[in-house]
Amino acid sequence: MNQDIAILEKQMAPLAPHFAQVLGTTMPVERLIRTVIVSVERAPKLLQCDRQSLFNAAMSAAVLGLEVDGVTGQAFLIPFKNRAQLVIGYKGMNTLAARAELTISGAVVRDGDFFEFDLGASTISHKPVLNNKGRIVAAWARAAHLRRPPVIVVLGIDELLAVKAKSPGAKMPDSPWNDPSLGFVAQCEKTAKRRLWRSLPLSVMQLAARMDEAVNEQDKPAWISPERGVIIDGAATDAAPTPTAAALIGSKLSPQSPGDAAMTPPRPVIGQDGAGAGDDIKENDSDRLDRLDNALSDAAKRGMEALQACWESLDKADRVILKPALERRHKRAARRVDDAGDVP
Numbered sequence: 001m002n003q004d005i006a007i008l009e010k011q012m013a014p015l016a017p018h019f020a021q022v023l024g025t026t027m028p029v030e031r032l033i034r035t036v037i038v039s040v041e042r043a044p045k046l047l048q049c050d051r052q053s054l055f056n057a058a059m060s061a062a063v064l065g066l067e068v069d070g071v072t073g074q075a076f077l078i079p080f081k082n083r084a085q086l087v088i089g090y091k092g093m094n095t096l097a098a099r100a101e102l103t104i105s106g107a108v109v110r111d112g113d114f115f116e117f118d119l120g121a122s123t124i125s126h127k128p129v130l131n132n133k134g135r136i137v138a139a140w141a142r143a144a145h146l147r148r149p150p151v152i153v154v155l156g157i158d159e160l161l162a163v164k165a166k167s168p169g170a171k172m173p174d175s176p177w178n179d180p181s182l183g184f185v186a187q188c189e190k191t192a193k194r195r196l197w198r199s200l201p202l203s204v205m206q207l208a209a210r211m212d213e214a215v216n217e218q219d220k221p222a223w224i225s226p227e228r229g230v231i232i233d234g235a236a237t238d239a240a241p242t243p244t245a246a247a248l249i250g251s252k253l254s255p256q257s258p259g260d261a262a263m264t265p266p267r268p269v270i271g272q273d274g275a276g277a278g279d280d281i282k283e284n285d286s287d288r289l290d291r292l293d294n295a296l297s298d299a300a301k302r303g304m305e306a307l308q309a310c311w312e313s314l315d316k317a318d319r320v321i322l323k324p325a326l327e328r329r330h331k332r333a334a335r336r337v338d339d340a341g342d343v344p
Contacts, residue, residue, distance in 0.1 A: 004047050008054075015055060019062040022226050026065035032058070035069035039077040042070050046077055046084050053083035056223035056231075064096065064208055065226045080168070083221045088212055090190055093197075096205050097143065104196070106141035106189050110134040118333060122150045122324035128213040136160075136185070141192040143200055147290050149324035153196040160188050168219045191216075199321070292318055293325055300333040307334040 012033055020029040036058045040046045046054060048257055061068045066075040066088065073091035077084050097104040109115045111134035115128040136157055143151045164187070169175045176183030194216075196212035199211035210230045214222035220233040279281060292314060293331055307330055309320070319326075 005037060005040065008040060008047070009033075011051065012036065012055070012058070015058070018226075019059065022059075022062045023065060027067070029062075031067070032062055035067045036061070036077065038069040038071075041079065043079065045079040049079050049082055049084040049243065053085070053221065053223075056225075057084040057086040057309070059226070060211065060224040063226055064088070064092070064204055080215070080221055085215055085221055086211070086223065087215065088208055090180075090186065093190070093193055093208075096203075096208060100200070100205060101145060102200065103144045103308045104193055104194075105144070106139065106192050108136045108185050108188050109138040109140065110136055110142065115140075117152065117154050119154070120323065121327055122152050124152050124154075136188060139188040139192040141189070141196040143196055148293070148321070149328070151196065151199050151321070151324075153192055153199065155188075155192050155195060160191055163191050163217055166217045166219060169216070199253060232260050258264065289318070289321060296322065296326065296330045297333070300330040300338060302334075303337045304331070304334040307331065 016029050016033065019032055021033060023029055036054075040054075046227070054077070058068070061075055064075070068075045068077050068086065070076050073089040074095055075089055075092045076087045078087050079085075094104055107128065109126060110128065110132045112129050112132050113134075114125070117124045117140065124142055126140065138154055138156050139160060140152065140154045142153075164170045164177050167175075167177060170177035172178075177187050177261050178184070194209050194212050197205045200206070207230055211222040211224055211232075212219045214230070214232045218232070222230060222232045225231050296307065296310055298304045309328075311326060314322070
């Protein structure tokens with residue numbers, strides 16, 4: 001095996017500049033390659049996988065900036081139908097969330113727990129009973145941000161079992177899905193968190209979630225290309241105008257020579273009604289949402305009519321994120337203005 005490892009190291013050496021391009025300052029490229037080698041040493045079956053799939057999995061880890069040594073728990077390289085597949089661990093999910101200034105929490109709900117939630121207001125109240133061994137009935141996840149309303153997801157047990165039924169790993173006897181005491185609980189929590197990523201502001205987290213869904217819910221191999229986004233079973237997921245990995249991590253890309261320019265497509269503008277499409281993005285997603293939230297606050301000071309006009313001018317995706325703030329803060333403020341007769 002030592003000779004096979006040496007050959008793999010030589011084969012990966014020419015890929016180092018491509019890894020470095022997307023890694024930026026997240027981690028040294030040498031560290032990424034070393035974690036790949038360590039992962040192969042820990043799981044020798046990876047050497048029997050299609051070699052290109054191993055390189056693709058390593059590139060996915062580079063795009064996400066996650067270590068794959070299997071020790072830190074950020075991500076793992078798993079043999080999957082003679083292909084190497086990157087699988088993101090819960091610590092990797094938390095790492096990606098922290099980089100986006102988000103705190104992710106979640107848990108399973110058992111019979112006997114106190115549990116109430118309001119998806120419209122993005123509120124969850126869960127008071128688990130200590131040492132409760134009751135049947136799991138749901139799982140929830142919550143993303144909190146200092147400057148934005150929280151986002152929540154709640155999945156019932158039927159939805160969780162449907163995900164398990166589609167998971168190729170669940171068919172294996174040693175799968176965490178088949179460990180009722182610890183593994184099943186962890187998989188339920190991870191599934192809720194993965195669904196949560198769909199509703200979060202645009203970032204590489206969406207790419208990670210789509211790749212994870214393809215593997216765990218569609219039984220298809222997937223990887224992340226810096227130029228084409230998520231590749232599922234050999235095909236790019238470009239049925240919708242989804243930003244590429246290079247666009248989402250553009251701030252980390254190092255300068256390129258003219259011959260490499262095609263690897264970095266223009267970053268998408270996330271504005272209202274598509275305004276400014278094709279221009280370079282001028283503000284990050286967090287600042288843009290803060291600006292829109294402030295606009296709603298200013299409109300609320302002029303009453304419900306002004307607030308409604310401002311709300312209707314927002315992009316549909318922004319409305320989904322800002323809906324809790326609209327219901328909890330801005331509508332209440334606008335009603336107080338209308339009731340007081342202080343509309344300018």
